[in-house]
Structures are given as C-alpha cells and as structure tokens.
Amino acid sequence: MKQITFLSLICLLTTLCFGQRTFILNKGSENYSAVITVENCLDGTCEGKGTIELINKKSNLPFQTLATEDLYFYIDSTQSLTVNIIELYGEQSPFIFDDFNFDGAEDLAIRNGNNSSYGGPSYDIYVYNSINKKFELSEELTTLAVENLGMFQTDHKRKRIITYGKSGCCWHIYTEYEVISQIGLVKVYEVEKDAQLGDFVTVTTRILKNNKWKSSAKQYKTSEYYK
Template sequence: MSYKLLLPILLMGNLCFAQHQFELKDVSKNYDVKINVENCENNECSGKATVELFDKKTSKKFQTLSSDDLTFYLNEDQKPTSNIIQLYNEQSPLIFDDFNFDGMEDMAIRNGNESSYGGSSYDVYVFNITKKQLVPSEELTLLAHENLGMFNTDSERKRLITYSKSGCCWHLTTEYTVLPQRGLFKVYELEEDATGGEKVKVTKKEFIDDKWITNIKEYPINEYYKEN
C-alpha cells in the first residue's frame, strides 16, 4: 500500500492518534500536498486530519489546514482522489479551483457528511492576497453545507452552481455569481416540481437587467425526463 502509518503517535488538539499519510503531487497548480488522517481501513479513511500544503516552486511548507472528519475512499493506486465533484456519487476530499473568480487558486476540504441527505460537506478557503494565505470563507462553506454536497464551478460563465432536492420529485438548481465587495449573488434558479405525479412544473427565474424574469411551463412527466 502506498500510504504510510506514521509513528510515534502524534498530537492534534487534545486527541492523540497514529496517522496515515498520503502525498499528492498533481492535484493543484500551486501546491504539493500531504494528507495526515486518523483512520484508514478497507480502502476508506476518516477522522481528524491535517492537510499540509507545500509551494511547488520552493518545496517549502506554505500552510497547514485541518478537518475534524476528512472522509474519503482510496482509488486503485491506494491514494485519495482530488477535484472530483459528482452529484450522488464521488466527491473528493480536496477540491482546488478559483471559487471567487479573482484569478487565484482556492481550496475546499471535506469535513464530514453534513450537507443535504447526509452528503459530503466542505470547509472552503479562498486565497487572500493581502495575507498571502488561504482564509476561511463563511458564505462559501455555508453553500457547501446547505445543498447536495460541494458546489460546481463554471469558470467560463463565472458561476457557482448548487443542487438541492426534496424526496424524489422536487429539484432545484441555483447559480450564483461573486460580486466584488459583496460576495455571493444569486442570478438563476431552475425548479422542477413533479410532486403532482403526471406533470412537471418547471419554473425558471433569471436575474436580467437588475430584475428577476420568471418563466413557468408544465410538461408531461414522461416526455420531460426523457428529454432531460
């Protein structure tokens, strides 16, 4: 196995534990990464963890971040994946991207299963050019806790996309942009309501020219989901 059990026992807070360490080289544009996590068994790791970032150019340690419950599975190479966000499927323990579209690389670290329906939840950090460090983003972390796992990033349109649901038959897709000095701003919603059984009520809302435009249509349920 490619991960290493590090001894002696290490200390994090008031809890002592032996750590399993993973080294990741190609997950980020700027950093090499070492993950130290408390528990690994049967290709699944979880528990308290630290994530050490090393500057690719200098190899010097850049920053250490932590997670109370860094849960992930090991791939066929016995390493954690990275940068995978699949709805209802795999979501990696580490996500690197430019979440606020300022040209700097940001980072999300999985921390438990606190999003909707017990899905993956993340602590999100953005690069602060003044402090020259990754700093916690409360509003982006909230976005990654209140929906179906980690949000998606559309870098071309500069949108963050979330998904939520209620049971089998109600789904909501929401898109946000990030405004300088103001943070997240909702610009799009797509609500698909099939709770009636025979038809799907589709409500589309878009923020255009400083006002919301709403369009509502109904489709036979078999035709709608066949096309979508």
C-alpha cells in the same frame, strides 16, 4: 518480535489496520503539493481529524497548514485518493483545487465529513487572500457546500457558481450565483422542477435582471419530460 514486525508491515501495505495514516498528494494543483494526515483508515475508508500541510511547489517550502475535524475520503487498491472530481450523486474528491471566486488565484476545498443534503459530502472552502498571502475560510462558500447536494460546481467562462438541491424524488432545484466584488455571492438564476403532482412536472425559471426577478413557468407531462 517477528510477529509484531510482520503485522506492522501489513498495516503499512494495506488498509486492514485502524490508525493514523499519512498521504502525499502531488497532483491536482499547479502551485502546491500536500502532506495529508488523517486520524483513522480502515478497509479503504479514511476519516476523523485531519491536517493538510501545503508545500509550495516552486520553493519546496511549507506554505500553510490547514485542519479539519472530519476529513473523510476513500482510497483505492493502490492506496491513492482522488482530487478535483465533482460528480453529482457520484465521486466527490476530498480536495478540490479551483478558483472559486474567479479572482485568478487558486483556492481549496477540503472535505469536512458528510453534512450536506441527504448525508452527502460537505466541504470547508478556503479562498486565497492575495494581501495576507494565505488561505482563509469563506463562510458563505462553505455554507453553499453544506446546504446543497455536495460540492458546488464552477463555470469559469460565465463566472458562475452552480448548486443542486432536491426534496424527495420529485422536487429539484438548480441555482447559479455570481461573485460580486465587495458584496459576495448573489443568486442570479434558478430552475425549479416540481413533479410532485405525478403525471405533470412544473418547470419554473427565475432570472435576476436589473436587480429584479423575472419568473416564468411551464408544465409538461412527466413521462415526456424525463424520457
């Protein structure tokens, strides 16, 4: 019995044991804290089916429970997880609180595995519906967070959503979208960098103006452009 109790204590204090874990998240959101349950954690990596119970910080009452088939994240030596970090080719938190559609309400992105380009982080994007008073899955924003290099970024000053994509070492694309009321996402700007010729990189810029695309291209020496 003493041995069983000791092993149970180790499971609670470290990530050596494989099993369901629960975390409390109080930071990252002005409006909500969260009780997060994930199916499995081992050696600092948590993954599998997960539930996120959002708690209203003002009333301290349950607000909404969301679920994912593959909640995936890392925890550090203090048993903590990150929130609201989006780094291209770096750390991307399992939970991102932000106003993704620029309507003034806080939205939420939840990690749903590693299904974006090159096995990168992917997310389910939930936007707050002010009429129904709850978070609802946005299919088009979720698609952006799956078909590109991880989670997209937001530029609140210009009200743009920004994505990054690539193919191999030598082709990259940067894209900006606007969120148009009653219409949805509209691509308005992109920069394509094609260095597949080796010695030269062709930079093509496309801008949507008055519902028409304008395109321009310039070629640079690769060694000069990327120095």
